Amino acid sequence: MNCPHCDTETVVFAVPPDLRDHAPDGASAASVCPHCLTVAPASDADPADDPAFERVHESFPAGDGGVAFALLLGTLPSIALNKTAARACRERAEREGVDTALAFDRLVEAVHAADVVPEFDLERRVRRSTRCWTGRPDRRRTTTRMPGVGVRPGYGRMDRDTLGTLLVLSSAAAFGTLGVLGEVAFREGLSVPSALALRFAVGTAVVWAGLAVVRRLGDGAGPALGLPPRETLTAVALGAVGYAGVSYGFFVGVQRMTAGLAAVLLYTYPLFVVALAARVLDERVGVRTVAAACLSLSGWRSSRGPAAPPSTRSARPRPSPRRRCTPCTSSSRARRSSRPTSGC
Known part of the structure; x- marks a missing residue:
């Protein structure tokens, strides 16, 4: 079974009975994508047929909130880009008694233990996506060191x-x-x-x-x-x-x-991106976007420099009149033989 977003093969795991109320559509099984961490119901799949099921199932303890956290999040990248969705998920977790800080640690450690995604990518993606979900990491927490990353959850941010x-x-x-x-x-x-x-x-x-x-x-x-x-x-x-x-x-x-x-x-290419996004994708162009576009245009205009003043046609100098050559006489020919004369 592949992820509908990135076409990566997903890992199917069973949802514990006490957490099925949190699962999408009340599914008894769910799938998690190792690449984009999308969680989706998988009622028509048998977790026991998945070769990675045993490792993932053992790594997600039912009582520590790891599965509940993953199911509540749904798609991490979408929530990272949508603060309203993040706030709604946080409020729902508080109503249902999910410890988001502990669940975050358990989610990271569980997927690391299952070895279904590189540690560096998982750490970066999960921490970036859950920053607006759990707020600032608690620097007083101590958790297991994650191999290959050199960063503990809550440290080194x-x-x-x-x-x-x-x-x-x-x-x-x-x-x-x-x-x-x-x-x-x-x-x-x-x-x-x-x-x-x-x-x-x-x-x-x-x-x-x-x-x-x-x-x-x-x-x-x-x-x-x-x-x-x-x-x-x-x-x-x-x-x-x-x-x-x-x-x-x-x-x-x-x-x-x-x-x-x-x-x-x-x-100046962001101007074309904004125009195409508004035209093709029907994205809303806000005041900040318009202000940024105006600043970009002003920078381009200032780079051209001030306009050159109109050129004035200078008066064409009149050629000096040629000397009129006087007829040469014998005496003048004699003088010219001794020294050259100008004007002839």
Whole structure:
């Protein structure tokens, strides 16, 4: 049985009788997706037929709220993006007596113990999705150390946020050098395809080296390098068609204008995203979005500089009149033989 959202094979587990009131549609069995953590009813499936059922079932104790927490959450990414849904789930958990802090720890530890998802991905996804659900992590809690992550639930949140901020700033600085280095490459005689090939080759080597270092420091546990087939095709299409086309157009722009102006024009793309989202996806455009769009347009307008004053046609200088040559006489020919005369 595959997840309807990401087409990943799900793990089916039995819902304990005392927790079936919390399950979707009162199902006696439910499925959890190891990739996106979507929980769905699975009444037509037999958990005993799932090879991972025994491990997952033993890891979800009925009395500690782990299953109740997972069933109440439903889809973690949706709740992370919807504060109203998160508030509703938190209120429901309080009414039904679910200890959200303890349930969060038990959910993380249970899925780690079942070994159905890489620890790094699970820790990042669950903590980000439940931040608005449980509030700030309780730093006084002590839980079992999770292998491969180096972070305990409730600890190191500021360090992870700081690291993320530094990585984003480093990425922004690297993108800032793209236009300048491209202009230098073109001055040295590289063509656009050659510059693109060099850029992506170096980038691929750096990314793979970084992943290898992360996995080595994490004792073999790190970001998953594989994707489901559908997501793999989507990623290949976006990279080979979408991003390659954008990079080609940007480098052609750098050839024809300054690197700074090309970068400013490139980052007006959020305006097109807002317009297409409102037109195609019927998304609501709020006041903040309009204000941000106006700021983006003002930045682009200021990058063009002030308008040049109208040019005034200077008076064309009148040519000086030529000297009229007087008829040469014998005496003048004699003088010209000794010294040249002008005007003839």
